[in-house]
Amino acid sequence: xxxxxxxxxxxxxxxxxxxxxxxxxxxxxxxxxxxxxxxxxxxxxxxxxxxxxxxxxxxxxxxxxxxxxxxxxxxxxxxxxxxxxxxxxxxxxxxxxxxxxxxxxxxxxxxxxxxxxxxxxxxxxxxxxxxxxxxxxxxxxxxxxxxxxxxxxxxxxxxxxxxxxxxxxxxxxxxxxxxxxxxxxxxxxxxxxxxxxxxxxxxxxxxxxxxxxxxxxxxxxxxxxxxxxxxxxxxxxxxxxxxxxxxxxxxxxxxxxxxxxxxxxxxxxxxxxx
Amino acid sequence: xxxxxxxxxxxxxxxxxxxxxxxxxxxxxxxxxxxxxxxxxxxxxxxxxxxxxxxxxxxxxxxxxxxxxxxxxxxxxxxxxxxxxxxxxxxxxxxxxxxxxxxxxxxxxxxxxxxxxxxxxxxxxxxxxxxxxxxxxxxxxxxxxxxxxxxxxxxxxxxxxxxxxxxxxxxxxxxxxxxxxxxxxxxxxxxxxxxxxxxxxxxxxxxxxxxxxxxxxxxxxxxxxxxxxxxxxxxxxxxxxxxxxxxxxxxxxxxxxxxxxxxxxxxxxxxxxx
DNA sequence: TCGATAATTTCATATGACGCAATGCAATCT
DNA sequence: AGATTGCATTGCGTCATATGAAATTATCGA
Numbered sequence: 001x002x003x004x005x006x007x008x009x010x011x012x013x014x015x016x017x018x019x020x021x022x023x024x025x026x027x028x029x030x031x032x033x034x035x036x037x038x039x040x041x042x043x044x045x046x047x048x049x050x051x052x053x054x055x056x057x058x059x060x061x062x063x064x065x066x067x068x069x070x071x072x073x074x075x076x077x078x079x080x081x082x083x084x085x086x087x088x089x090x091x092x093x094x095x096x097x098x099x100x101x102x103x104x105x106x107x108x109x110x111x112x113x114x115x116x117x118x119x120x121x122x123x124x125x126x127x128x129x130x131x132x133x134x135x136x137x138x139x140x141x142x143x144x145x146x147x148x149x150x151x152x153x154x155x156x157x158x159x160x161x162x163x164x165x166x167x168x169x170x171x172x173x174x175x176x177x178x179x180x181x182x183x184x185x186x187x188x189x190x191x192x193x194x195x196x197x198x199x200x201x202x203x204x205x206x207x208x209x210x211x212x213x214x215x216x217x218x219x220x221x222x223x224x225x226x227x228x229x230x231x232x233x234x235x236x237x238x239x240x241x242x243x244x245x246x247x248x249x250x251x252x253x254x255x256x257x258x259x260x261x262x263x264x265x266x267x268x269x270x271x272x273x274x
Numbered sequence: 275x276x277x278x279x280x281x282x283x284x285x286x287x288x289x290x291x292x293x294x295x296x297x298x299x300x301x302x303x304x305x306x307x308x309x310x311x312x313x314x315x316x317x318x319x320x321x322x323x324x325x326x327x328x329x330x331x332x333x334x335x336x337x338x339x340x341x342x343x344x345x346x347x348x349x350x351x352x353x354x355x356x357x358x359x360x361x362x363x364x365x366x367x368x369x370x371x372x373x374x375x376x377x378x379x380x381x382x383x384x385x386x387x388x389x390x391x392x393x394x395x396x397x398x399x400x401x402x403x404x405x406x407x408x409x410x411x412x413x414x415x416x417x418x419x420x421x422x423x424x425x426x427x428x429x430x431x432x433x434x435x436x437x438x439x440x441x442x443x444x445x446x447x448x449x450x451x452x453x454x455x456x457x458x459x460x461x462x463x464x465x466x467x468x469x470x471x472x473x474x475x476x477x478x479x480x481x482x483x484x485x486x487x488x489x490x491x492x493x494x495x496x497x498x499x500x501x502x503x504x505x506x507x508x509x510x511x512x513x514x515x516x517x518x519x520x521x522x523x524x525x526x527x528x529x530x531x532x533x534x535x536x537x538x539x540x541x542x543x544x545x546x547x548x
Numbered sequence: 549t550c551g552a553t554a555a556t557t558t559c560a561t562a563t564g565a566c567g568c569a570a571t572g573c574a575a576t577c578t
Numbered sequence: 579a580g581a582t583t584g585c586a587t588t589g590c591g592t593c594a595t596a597t598g599a600a601a602t603t604a605t606c607g608a
Binding site: 024025055056057058061062 | 565566567568
C-alpha cells in the first residue's frame, strides 16, 4: 500500500534515510536512481514518483537535471532509464580498482579475528598462484603458501573454487591434461571423486583442503568475483590441522563476499545477467 | 535583458552552465564528479573546491552526501575518488545496451543525409557479418550487402578496420590462413599490399572498398568501439561506383564516433587506458 | 612542542527547491 | 469526431533548505 502525501511528516515510514548531514536533493536523486536501477523496464514519471514517494513535480525536475547531465536517458516513449554517463564513470572507477589493494583491508580483518594465515590466490593456467598473504609475526607454524607460490587446482581449496566454476567438460579436460597428481594420502586423484567434491563446493560456496596439499595444513576458501561476475580469485584461510575449525567457513565466505562487493560485484546485477 | 552593469560581462568567464531548469545542487554535484573524473590522483577537498569554483563548505557537504550513497569514496588519506556505486550502475547500463538498437538512429540519420545504403558489420572469425542495414525503398540499385551476408575481411571496408585493429603477426596469420582470395580485379591479394592499405586505414581511421568485393560497388567504413575501447563493429556507407563520393568519409567517421559514444566509449578514458 | 594548513561543524540568512494547481499533450472510449 | 481520462510539463508563491562566513577541530611539518 502506497501512501499518498499525508501532510508530509518529516520522518516517513518507508526507507528512513538518515537525513542527518546529507543533502535532501541528493538523497532524493539517489532514491530515483535506485528506483531506476531496480525496475527492469523503463518506468514513466508517475511510476517513479510512486516508487520513491516523491512528488511528481519534484521527481520530474530532478530527472530533468539528471538527463541534462547524462545520468539518465529517456526512451522514445518518454520513459526513464539510467544513462551512459554512469557507464563512463563506472569504467573510470574500474581502472583504479586493484584486486590486491582492495582485498587487503578485509584480509587483515579476517586475519585479526582468526589469528590464522589468510591467502589470496588467483588462477594461472592449471595452477593457483598466491598473490597476497597476511603474515603475523607471532604465527609459529610454517605455512606452505607464500606469495608467488604455485599449487595444483584440484588439491587446493582455492583451486577447487575455480574448478567448480567450470563445467564437467573442462574439468574432464583438466583431469586428462594433468593426470590429477596427488601430494598426500588425502589428495583427490580420480575424476569421479573430484566431481563429487566440486558439487559439494558448488552447494556450499566454500571449498576445503583437508591435508590434501601438505599433511598438517588445512584450508577453507571462498570465491571472489569482480563487477562482471567473473571468479577472479579465492580467499583462503589456512590453519594447522590441529587448529582447523569448520565454524570459520561462514566468516571466510562473508569476507570473500565483502571483497567482491568492494570490487563492484552486485548480487542484484548477477541475477539479471542470466 | 536583465543585467544592467554591462561594463564587463561578469558571469561569462568560467564554464557557464545553463542553469535554466536544472537543479543547482545537482549541477554542482556533477561538476564535482567531473572534477573527480578528470583528476588522475585523488584530490583533497581544497583542490576540488578550487577546481569547481565551489565554496569548500558546499563542496564538503555535497561530497559527504555522495559518500553516503557510494558515489564517492575516500582514500585512507581522506582524499576523494569516484565510488563503486558508479561501477554498479554503470554495469547495469551496460546490460541494456544493444549495439543494433543503439546504432539504428545514427544509421538512419546518415542514410537520410546521404541517401545511400548504410550497413553495420561485425567480425565473425575471418569474415564480416552484416547485422543491420538501412534500406530505402526508392533505392534502385542492387546492394550486395544484405543482413546476414558474409564477406572476407581483406576485401571489405569494414573488414579492413578489424584487420587494421590487429598487429602484423595476426594479419600475417590471417593471410596464410585464408590465402587472401580476391573477388574482383581490384581486390588486394598480397600481404604486402594489404599491410600498406591497413597502414592507410590506421592513419585515416576510415577504410575504403573500391570495387574490391564487387565491381560497381564502393564503401566507406569507420569503426565503432564499445565502452571498453574494443572495436565491436564497422559502420559502412555503400554506394554504386558512379555515385561514390570521398567527401562523405568525414561524415561516416563522425557517425561512427557518435555511435561509439552512445555505447559508452569515451575518448578521455581511452587515453588513460594506456 | 608549536604554528600552519586543511577539514569539519555551526548558524543566521536568502536562495532556490518545493508542492500546488493550471496547462499541454495524447491516447482511449462513446 | 468529440469527449474524457491519464500522464507529463510548467508557473508561481512560499518556506524549507542549501548556502557561505566564521568558528572549531583535526592533521601535518618543523
